[in-house]
Amino acid sequence: MSTCWYIGVILSWFLIGCASSSADPQTVENPVDTTISSIPSPPDSSMVKPVSRPDTSDLERRLIEAGLVNIQALEPSIQVELKYASPDNFLGENVYGDIRRCYLQPEVADMLARAQRALQAKHPNLSLYVFDGVRPRSVQFMMWKIVKGTDQQQYVASPKAGSMHNYGASVDLGLATTEGVLIDMGTPFDFFGELAQPRYEERFLASGELTQRQIDNRRKLRAAMLSAGFHGILSEWWHFNAFSRDSIKQRYQAVE
Ligand SMILES: [Zn+2]
Numbered sequence: 001m002s003t004c005w006y007i008g009v010i011l012s013w014f015l016i017g018c019a020s021s022s023a024d025p026q027t028v029e030n031p032v033d034t035t036i037s038s039i040p041s042p043p044d045s046s047m048v049k050p051v052s053r054p055d056t057s058d059l060e061r062r063l064i065e066a067g068l069v070n071i072q073a074l075e076p077s078i079q080v081e082l083k084y085a086s087p088d089n090f091l092g093e094n095v096y097g098d099i100r101r102c103y104l105q106p107e108v109a110d111m112l113a114r115a116q117r118a119l120q121a122k123h124p125n126l127s128l129y130v131f132d133g134v135r136p137r138s139v140q141f142m143m144w145k146i147v148k149g150t151d152q153q154q155y156v157a158s159p160k161a162g163s164m165h166n167y168g169a170s171v172d173l174g175l176a177t178t179e180g181v182l183i184d185m186g187t188p189f190d191f192f193g194e195l196a197q198p199r200y201e202e203r204f205l206a207s208g209e210l211t212q213r214q215i216d217n218r219r220k221l222r223a224a225m226l227s228a229g230f231h232g233i234l235s236e237w238w239h240f241n242a243f244s245r246d247s248i249k250q251r252y253q254a255v256e
Contacts, residue, residue: 059136060099066255068103068134068168075113077120079129079176083189084139090152090190095142102133105168105252108242111228112171119175119224126220129176131189131238134168136255155192166254169242171230175221185221186214189238198222199234 056064071078083089085096104112116128135143141159157163164170175183186204187196194200195209198218204210218237225232230240241248 057098063103069106069109070101071109071112074109075116078116079127083131091146095139102130104133108169115224115228118227125178126175127178128173130173132172134255135165137166164241164248167248167252169248171240172238183217184214185218185237186210197235198237
């Protein structure tokens with residue numbers, strides 16, 4: 001009798017052990033969240049912070065506190081690859097840390113969602129593909145420090161002059177297929193040369209340095225953006241402002 005009882009107990013332990021070791025890792029993590037959030041008034045609030053927003057960096061938290069919105073929360077079909085959040089940019093450095101989402105002023109994010117709808121109404125297989133949105137002044141300052149005294153200094157607005165990106169009212173973007181394959185615009189993003197400048201497109205078409213197809217692709221992007229109220233600029237095919245510079249400075253504060 002007692003031998004059977006012992007075997008029963010050992011079998012129970014074994015079965016409990018198997019059940020917990022085969023559990024989904026996510027279900028193992030959940031009790032940790034539940035335990036912390038179920039404490040009615042934690043004695044030390046700093047202990048709770050990492051759990052409440054485990055994937056939100058300080059920079060991203062500041063953007064949210066400044067009232068900016070994640071454009072993909074508004075329009076999930078817009079594709080985002082923040083070029084300054086990796087070393088794959090003309091600086092060769094990541095100046096955004098672990099931030100991966102693009103933030104804009106709510107009104108500007110609405111305009112971008114409208115541009116995506118306008119694009120997809122005409123070209124259902126295409127999507128906006130965002131390279132950069134708000135760029136806080138602290139990041140602008142880092143970029144300025146990296147390029148100061150180099151040939152690239154001319155391509156970065158000084159923190160004093162400021163960029164409309166600092167206000168969350170400008171966006172850098174191209175087009176991609178809905179599967180995420182970038183569309184050929186004749187140059188990559190942040191190509192610093194005349195070939196990237198819309199004002200010279202006709203000249204480069206005549207010389208054969210840009211094809212009609214590449215110019216048509218830029219026109220598809222411009223048509224969608226302009227229909228939503230954005231303004232293009234003459235020096236970069238990828239950059240669009242939501243309003244005039246004066247209007248942006250009147251409406252918004254620069255994000256620090
Ligand atoms: Zn830009």
